[in-house]
Amino acid sequence: MAGRPGRKDEILATFIRHVAERGYDQTNLGDIAAELQMSKGTIVHHFGTKAQILRDLEESYMNRRRGEVDLLWEKLTSPADRVAAIIYATALYQVTDRDATIATQREVIQLADDPEMRKIRGLRAQIQQLVSDEIAAGVESGVFRRIDPDVATMLVFGAGQWMWTWFRPGAPNTPQSVGATMVDIVLGGLLADRYGLAELADPDGRVAGFVRDVLEATPQ
Known part of the structure; x- marks a missing residue:
């Protein structure tokens, strides 16, 4: 059985969905953090910036x-x-x-x-x-x-x-x-x-x- 996706994978998948639905400019790291029930700092730890996720x-x-x-x-x-x-x-x-x-x-x-x-x-x-x-x-x-x-x-x-x-x-x-x-x-x-x-x-x-x-x- 496959294990649970890592936090970085979850962040990327959620970011992709938000960009697909809203566009890059309207995609907010705070919204992603809230949806995944994590701190915004966790996203920054994994990727640094929104541009890096893109x-x-x-x-x-x-x-x-x-x-x-x-x-x-x-x-x-x-x-x-x-x-x-x-x-x-x-x-x-x-x-x-x-x-x-x-x-x-x-x-x-x-x-x-x-x-x-x-x-x-x-x-x-x-x-x-x-x-x-x-x-x-x-x-x-x-x-x-x-x-x-x-x-x-x-x-x-x-x-x-x-x-x-x-x-x-x-x-x-x-x-x-x-x-x-x-x-x-x-x-x-x-x-x-x-x-x-x-x-x-x-x-x-x-x-x-x-x-x-x-x-x-x-x-x-």
């Missing part, structure tokens, strides 16, 4: 995402599969790692100029570059139409960035169906030949199923 949130979140992308890239080899996988993953994060995803997406510009966030920004940039490289490879091989890979990449990540503002678990649209629709739109525009698009955009298909398996195997 750094820890961002670092752990981006490390999870980079690890998942590495697994996806190991098993999926074609540009179309890999781009579809990123889109499905982006939609599924709204359920599998919801609070951290919302907190990260709504506060992506917080601490933007903080030197200590450089490594975290680098992880985000690495993932975006991997997708841009795949789109470029697809263009070069003739699988994708001749489009600007960087613009297409920003379209993929930009669409995912704002899902927190409108997607609600339990709504008629599941993350799988939303991901399938996004794959249909994005890959439908990228592919030079749309043969095979239906399989890529199948929420119960091979790529979508593999993404679910990878996310379920990753501790959130």
Whole structure:
């Protein structure tokens, strides 16, 4: 049987939920301390500042995402599969790692100029570059139409960035169906030949199923 989470883990989890619900500026360490029935000094002992908790949130979140992308890239080899996988993953994060995803997406510009966030920004940039490289490879091989890979990449990540503002678990649209629709739109525009698009955009298909398996195997 798993033991009770440590105080530091409880603080971080509560902070993440508060940022997801209220935003960073409205998240108060005093409220977190009261909810957890501890002193504010205990939070300061573990993290120092509110900004440091946000750094820890961002670092752990981006490390999870980079690890998942590495697994996806190991098993999926074609540009179309890999781009579809990123889109499905982006939609599924709204359920599998919801609070951290919302907190990260709504506060992506917080601490933007903080030197200590450089490594975290680098992880985000690495993932975006991997997708841009795949789109470029697809263009070069003739699988994708001749489009600007960087613009297409920003379209993929930009669409995912704002899902927190409108997607609600339990709504008629599941993350799988939303991901399938996004794959249909994005890959439908990228592919030079749309043969095979239906399989890529199948929420119960091979790529979508593999993404679910990878996310379920990753501790959130």
